[in-house]
Amino acid sequence: MALDAICLTAVLEELRKVLEGGRIDKVYQPSRDEIVLAVRGAGANVKLLLSASPNGPRLHLTKEVRENPAQPPMFCMLLRKHLTGARFLRLEQPELERIVLLRLESTDELGDKVLRTLVLEAMGRRANLILLDGEDRIIDCVRRVEGDVATGQRGVIPGLFYRFPDPRPGLPPLLERELDFRSNGVSRGESLAEKLERLKEAMGPEGYVPYGLVREDKLVDFTFLPILQYGPDTGLRRYESFSKLLDDFYASRATAEKVGQRGADLQKAVTRVRDRVARRVAQQELEREATKDRERKRELGDILTSNLYALSKGMGTVRLTDYYDPEGREADIPLDPLLTPQQNAAKYYKEYNKAKTAEVVLGEQIEKGKRELEYLDSVLEAIVLAEGERDLAEIRQELTDTGYLRRGAKAAKRMKVAAKPMEFRSTAGLRISVGKNNTQNDLLTAKQAGKGDLWLHTQKIHGSHVILWTEGRTPDAGSIEEAAKLAAWFSQARDGKKVPVDYTPVKYVKKPAGAKPGMVVYTTYQTAYVDPDGELAKRLRVK
Structure with a gap:
């Protein structure tokens, strides 16, 4: 969800208490679209983030550490010139618009008090950060826009007087759907004023409250009132402040995007190697x-x-x-x-x-x-299971150690803290561990599990090593079945039915000399036929 106008109102209500009267100590520009202002407020020093990123325009206090470029961009230097030492006078927002005006009192080169305004237009792909002088004339901006008289497009370039973009009052889709849900469709034909009245009633006496929408323990959206339309699959997480909520939401999204991109890059690299090996094997079969x-x-x-x-x-x-x-x-x-x-x-x-x-x-x-193809297939499956950068780093390290990736200068040192396997607890209370990659599979099976613990794996299908920790006792049938379902779910047979899962005490599982990571042989096993169960995985997962 983008930061809508009403949620922006809630954020500003919170920020005014901290910023108004405070002074800007330092100005940073960690990326083209982001400005961070270090502010000395009343009794506290804070960092204010203003982002004109098309993927998440916003402003809020932040505690995230951002790396700044060695050479500050020109816009950053300009802001330092005009805003260092400036005092916050007030924060303004045109009604129901995603625009914020930070009114500031600064000092010019002659020591005279002058007014400056930093404008954040938090409007998706048209987002912008604009610095104005005391007469609301544009000094400079993050994105310069040439005006077009024929189409009526306003210009945003230095020297022009600033004017607001054309108003677009309305409610965001999330709130429209919520009102529709709460009113059984009655709100669809109502005016904007009537819908706003409904929102006030839905908010209750507390007013704006920062809520994160959570699915599978992940923040997926944010808002200022309880959202009921999604039912029990989506939970509500109340935050102490909107700044904390937005900081967490966009940090987790940035991490997910970063992991997703790195996972895609790694998957592409492994797929390229796998295809090359497959072509070689096909040619050898023709020759044979x-x-x-x-x-x-x-x-x-x-x-x-x-x-x-x-x-x-x-x-x-x-x-x-x-x-x-x-x-x-x-x-x-x-x-x-x-x-x-x-x-x-x-x-x-x-x-x-x-x-x-x-x-x-x-x-x-x-x-x-x-065998090489089997190994590379297991790596591709592990990339799908990766839950964060640490998991991907382990896979990357494994591929470097096995010679599939070249060791870069920064990869010379191994990670000191390894990622952990997924942990579950059976209905009967027995611990179940699931490896997310070959490194974790080897660690679980060859080093951590005892000889009497139960090892499970899909039969002749790539998947995770699963350990059912027996704690020296004979495991109950229910725990074995649940562990088998987890083994089926965390495998390439996730979408199948009646998946064969072999299980045996760890003492019957051996790793051949010279075998690639995650590769084992086993004897004296039994086979369970189970349906993969994602809901069971959610329910048994230990956070």
Whole structure:
């Protein structure tokens, strides 16, 4: 959700108490669209973020640490010149508009008091940050816009007087849907004033309250009143302030976007390697298929050896009786005219022996390639399961250690703190651990689990290693079934039915010498056929 005009009103109501009367100590511009003002307020020093990013225009107090460029951008230098030491007079907002005017009192080069205004237009892709002088003339802005008289588009460039964009009063879709839900559709035909009255009633005596909308323990939206339209699948998390809510929401979204992009980049790199290995294996299989013709090479060598008297050097082909043919027909045998009859026969024997050796070598290479494909498929599955940058870093480290990725200068050191496997608790109270990548799978199976703990894995299907910690007791059938369902859910068979899941005590699970991460063999196992259950995974997950 973007920061709508009403939520912006709530944010400003909160900020006025902190900012008005405070002074700007420092100005930073960590990115093209973001300005951070360090403010000395009444009794507290705070950082005010103003973002003109099209993906999340907003303003709020922030505690997030942002890295600043070594060389401040020109707009940052301009703001430092005009706003360092400036005092906040007031924060203004045109009614029901996503626009904020920070009215400031500053000092010019002569030491005289002057007025300055920093305008945030928090309007999606048209978002902008604009600095005005005391006469509301534009000094500069983050995004310069050339005006167009023909279309009526306003200009936003230095030297012009600032004017507001065309008003677009209205409620955001989330609030429209909420009023529609609460009124059983009655609000659809009401005026804006009537809808605003309904909102006041919905807010109650507390007024604006910062709420985060939560699904699967993740912030998915924010608002200023309880949202009921989504039912029990979406929870409400009340925050101490709107600034804290917005800081958390956009930080988590930025992290998710960053992880998503890095996950996509990593997936692309692994897929590229996997496709290359698959092409190599396919070519080797074609070559091995060609070696199955080797027996005919030996037969032709035998026929030539038996008829050396009929051959002479310089012949390009010869027709001889094929005594390997059940009907005794003649066969045309190609010859190399530069070779003697004996050399031509020896050539066919050599090709036969070469094909025989090639079949063995190719068979070994194909098996090695198939194991490599299995490993890369398991890595792709692990990328899907990654829940954060730490999980992806582990996968990246694993691929570097196994030689699939080159080690960069910054990757020389291993991460000191490893990511943790997913943790669950069965209905009967037994702990269940699920590895999210091969590093975690190896750690769980080979180092952490005891010999009597239960190991589970989908049969011949890529997926996570699952450990049911028995605590020295015989696990109940319900816990085994739940652990099997988790193994099915965290595998490539997630969308299947009656997925076979093998389970056995850890003592029967071995890692072959030289095997790639996550690869094991096991014996003396049982198989359960279960349906993957995502709801069970949510319910049993330990946070």
